[in-house]
Amino acid sequence: MGIVVQKYGGSSVSDAAAVKRVAQRIVRTVQAGNKVCVVVSAMGDTTDELLDLAEQVTPTPPGRELDMLLTAGERISMAVLAMAIANLGHEARSFTGSQAGVITDSTHGRARIIDVTPGRISTALDEGAIAIVAGFQGVSQDTKDITTLGRGGSDTTAVALAAALHADVCEIYTDVDGVFTADPRIVSTAARLDTVTYEEMLELAASGAKVLMLRCVEYARRYDVPIHVRSSFSDRPGTTVTGSIEELSMEQAIISGVAHDRSEAKITVVGVPDVPGKAAAIFTEVARAGVNIDMIVQNVSAAQTGLTDVSFTLPKTDGSTAMTALTAVQGTIGFARLQYDDQIGKVSLVGAGMRSHPGVSATFFSALAEAGVNIDVISTSEIRISVVTHADKVDTAVRAVHTAFQLDADQVEAVVYGGTGR
Amino acid sequence: MGIVVQKYGGSSVSDAAAVKRVAQRIVRTVQAGNKVCVVVSAMGDTTDELLDLAEQVTPTPPGRELDMLLTAGERISMAVLAMAIANLGHEARSFTGSQAGVITDSTHGRARIIDVTPGRISTALDEGAIAIVAGFQGVSQDTKDITTLGRGGSDTTAVALAAALHADVCEIYTDVDGVFTADPRIVSTAARLDTVTYEEMLELAASGAKVLMLRCVEYARRYDVPIHVRSSFSDRPGTTVTGSIEELSMEQAIISGVAHDRSEAKITVVGVPDVPGKAAAIFTEVARAGVNIDMIVQNVSAAQTGLTDVSFTLPKTDGSTAMTALTAVQGTIGFARLQYDDQIGKVSLVGAGMRSHPGVSATFFSALAEAGVNIDVISTSEIRISVVTHADKVDTAVRAVHTAFQLDADQVEAVVYGGTGR
Structure with a gap:
């Protein structure tokens, strides 16, 4: 029985209806015979709304408190997603970054993952439950304070968990069909790539390609985790990032x-x-x-x-x-x-x-x-x-x-x- | 240097402007020479909005996930309050119920506090910081899952922390001036009480008086914590609950x-x-x-x-x-x-x-x-x-x-x- 890690971005869980669709996709993956660990971002505009709230009280929020505030976003989305899965008759348990064992340094706002100790996730999967993990967040090894990983953090959470769980694949669900030969908004004839190597994906990400963040691809290459980038709005295959040049x-x-x-x-x-x-x-x-x-x-x-x-x-x-x-x-x-x-x-x-x-x-x-x-x-x-x-x-x-x-x-x-x- | 625990309910932190007013009151308490630990509820209608969201995905949310969802409310208010205090030039550190050492049983939705181990709060106070603690929530001793304490939970959090910290007083801020001889909406000539004993307050709470919840008063009596119930919208003295009949x-x-x-x-x-x-x-x-x-x-x-x-x-x-x-x-x-x-x-x-x-x-x-x-x-x-x-x-x-x-x-x-x- 293989382990699949799936990551859903904010646009894939923008509202209750979207969350229900994602729940159905997760359940289908379970029914296909997989153990599934899901990493989820904050719903739609939640993060921006929380930032607005912070700005209303201070122009310079302390990093520790801003991280505490922003991590409420994933807490909401993961709990609601777990409920939507329960409503389909499957058990799902949500875990904060801290509970999932995502250990980071103490750099608030752009913490780096030091270690992943996913004991509670493994237990949940072994007990037949679907594990839902808050993306973008962890806990500082030194201060035990809550941290966030910065831009692209949820992708990195997903790849790091996939590595720690020895997952078969890390599926990154987004609002596009995969990696293209150019931005389709500029080049209408751009084609989707079936596969691309880690090295090429690193260069693409470093050169402005936004579909995957650099550090997520770096992490995947280091631990040899295949990434499948695909759309949460269709069942079409996406682009697999794997292998060396x-x-x-x-x-x-x-x-x-x-x-x-x-x-x-x-x-x-x-x-x-x-x-x-x-x-x-x-x-x-x-x-x-x-x-x-x-x-x-x-x-x-x-x-x-x-x-x-x-x-x-x-x-x-x-x-x-x-x-x-x-x-x-x-x-x-x-x-x-x-x-x-x-x-x-x-x-x-x-x-x-x-x-x-x-x-x-x-x-x-x-x-x-x-x-x-x-x-x-x-x-x-x-x-x-x-x-x-x-x-x-x-x-x-x-x-x-x-x-x-x-x-x-x-x-x-x-x-x-x-x-x-x- | 005495320790004061202050609890602010949702109506006291209904929006950014209200949060700023509360921040000023907290800073004044510090300037008067106290170490201050603040317990805060979710802002205004946050809890209802989160419940609405849950209802949109399932009529029967699992208790574990509902607790995970609802605790996002205090996470937001405590972080924003800490920011507002920082903006006034004082250091404030927010702590979840779990971080504050609020240990409960595993009854989701109405967990009972088993123990309070406020080591991180004491450290923060000793280091000159203001501690902001999420009310209403704790962590299960057995499962390590997040729990909520049910109605009146934030008051209970405040009294439990006051007991554990050996605070001089637990101030419960609300939208009324204290405990009255009757509901002023029914009896226009009702008078505010200066003091009332724990036993009388227990009977009043059990008889429908809503200003303090029964379990909060029970806790205060057991650990002999004086409660000062007062309005966050004025500087008038409220009602002190203390002493035995x-x-x-x-x-x-x-x-x-x-x-x-x-x-x-x-x-x-x-x-x-x-x-x-x-x-x-x-x-x-x-x-x-x-x-x-x-x-x-x-x-x-x-x-x-x-x-x-x-x-x-x-x-x-x-x-x-x-x-x-x-x-x-x-x-x-x-x-x-x-x-x-x-x-x-x-x-x-x-x-x-x-x-x-x-x-x-x-x-x-x-x-x-x-x-x-x-x-x-x-x-x-x-x-x-x-x-x-x-x-x-x-x-x-x-x-x-x-x-x-x-x-x-x-x-x-x-x-x-x-x-x-x-």
């Missing part, structure tokens, strides 16, 4: 898909003295402010001036934090000024096959040039090429690249969109 | 007040064979159905028939359960038929002084007779006389008795009304 056969498609990301901004530090240690000083300062940077480019020094420019991209949400931190050390580092640009977009091509096909870069850049897309920054990995361009050019770039690699319609493999996931 | 001086008022209760119904078992064991059989059956009965009266047997009638009162909410249980054993017990009457009301006079004043009963019954109130059932204790009459006659009876004992306006001591408390 090392195992791919030569016949495998070269390219999985085209991802894009409009969530980043670019900061350019202008007039940096071109002497050793200046770049290190800049990025040390940014890191100290708690800002994660993505791409970095340093322009060639103008020989006459002995000055250079350093650009980097970062989440827009960290923009003002980074600008403030750098402004404070302008005198120490000795740069001329800062430029901030949030009208940028990143377009990435991902595919395991590009390792052994040297022509990929040429095709990629040719397609962008023919479409009139200017390239600002370039970054590559073994299985990915990314460029930064103007935000207005993102759609054009995605379509041009999608067509150039013959991904349109019935032509094979992968990227992503949609899903607000937590 | 044994300690009362001779000058103490004879009567505390007049309570009434319209929540009961009466069942009459007609034509019961007047032989030993029949009454026992009836009440055994009712008890087996889980129904608590209040007053019992057995009519004198009609000599000719060898049959008698047995009447008893019970909560209206248990009416159909009791009727069903008795109907099932009609053949075995051999009674003729059942009568059900939910148009009844109980009026009670409570006062420690009536022990030593034999004329109290006479005055009580004379006042009712003069007001034209028919008496159906009578029950007494050492410090209480209760009668059952028609529901329509309750207001008339309360006013007549209140006047007969000179309780109007500035004439001394105590009963109750209002507050939906949980």
Whole structure:
């Protein structure tokens, strides 16, 4: 008897009627001969409503209390889902993250899972019950306080539980049919991928594909948990994330898909003295402010001036934090000024096959040039090429690249969109 | 430095503005030199909204899951209250019933507190923080599942914590000014009591006074915790519940007040064979159905028939359960038929002084007779006389008795009304 972990996002349990539909799907999975552990997010807009309530009493809620507040959302959805399953004649028991043994560090708002000790879940499954677990939450190992895992947290809860329970598969239910070769809202001919490797999915997620969060895929790869991403609104198969690029056969498609990301901004530090240690000083300062940077480019020094420019991209949400931190050390580092640009977009091509096909870069850049897309920054990995361009050019770039690699319609493999996931 | 436990009901934290007002009152208590532990109920209509949600998925929610659902209400209010306090520059830490060490039995929906181990609360208070505890909830000693304490549960949480923390006082904040000599909505001249003994408050609560629940007062008496019932909407002093009737001086008022209760119904078992064991059989059956009965009266047997009638009162909410249980054993017990009457009301006079004043009963019954109130059932204790009459006659009876004992306006001591408390 296999164990299946299913995760349902907020849009899949938006109201009582949706919860009842999900209950029926869970019961069908049980009737098919599986032990089922379900991870559930807060219903619909609950999290936003709770955040609104917090804002009404303070502009700066303490992280500990905000986590206590937000975890009420999953508490409600999991209890109601358990009731809906009971109403279908099956026993379901709901468990908080703490009860399910999701042990984290103490970083409120974006805690990391340290360990999962799902003793109570295993007992429930062994006793024939369906286990319903609150996603997105855990309990701090040190302080015993309630924590939340941050964006995409429920997906991570599901994968972590699947690993700890040695589940056969972790099914992530969302409002889209799986992972696509591009965002179907931009490329109408985008195709759904049947399978994609962990490495490719990691690159896609890091490049802006929203259907799965990066840390969830990282966790799945580390513990070798197959993820099946599919829609809770249909019975169609979705996309299975599994396997390594090392195992791919030569016949495998070269390219999985085209991802894009409009969530980043670019900061350019202008007039940096071109002497050793200046770049290190800049990025040390940014890191100290708690800002994660993505791409970095340093322009060639103008020989006459002995000055250079350093650009980097970062989440827009960290923009003002980074600008403030750098402004404070302008005198120490000795740069001329800062430029901030949030009208940028990143377009990435991902595919395991590009390792052994040297022509990929040429095709990629040719397609962008023919479409009139200017390239600002370039970054590559073994299985990915990314460029930064103007935000207005993102759609054009995605379509041009999608067509150039013959991904349109019935032509094979992968990227992503949609899903607000937590 | 004394410890004060404060409990705020749902009407005191109905919205963000109300929560902020409560936060200010808590901070003032801290500034006056106290360590403060706060017990809070769910905000306004939250509990009803959660019950509505449950009803949308099933008519019969499992108790375990209903408790999981409802406890989300206090989780929200306590976190928001802690945030509002933080916004005033004081540290507050919220704790679930489980985190606060409220250990109960496993009876979902009306669990009883077995033990309170408030280690984390004491630590928080010692570290200078304000502790905010979710009322109404605990954790089962046996199953480790979340439980709720049922009606008036938050008051009981507060008193239990006050006892465990050896607090100086347990302040119960509500939407009325304290305990009155009668319900001011019925008797406009009802007066607030300054103090009332535990025994009198127990009788008042058992007789329909809603400002404090019976079990909360029982708990306070057992652990000798003074309760101060007062309004969260004013700074006026309320009513202090403390001391034993044994300690009362001779000058103490004879009567505390007049309570009434319209929540009961009466069942009459007609034509019961007047032989030993029949009454026992009836009440055994009712008890087996889980129904608590209040007053019992057995009519004198009609000599000719060898049959008698047995009447008893019970909560209206248990009416159909009791009727069903008795109907099932009609053949075995051999009674003729059942009568059900939910148009009844109980009026009670409570006062420690009536022990030593034999004329109290006479005055009580004379006042009712003069007001034209028919008496159906009578029950007494050492410090209480209760009668059952028609529901329509309750207001008339309360006013007549209140006047007969000179309780109007500035004439001394105590009963109750209002507050939906949980």
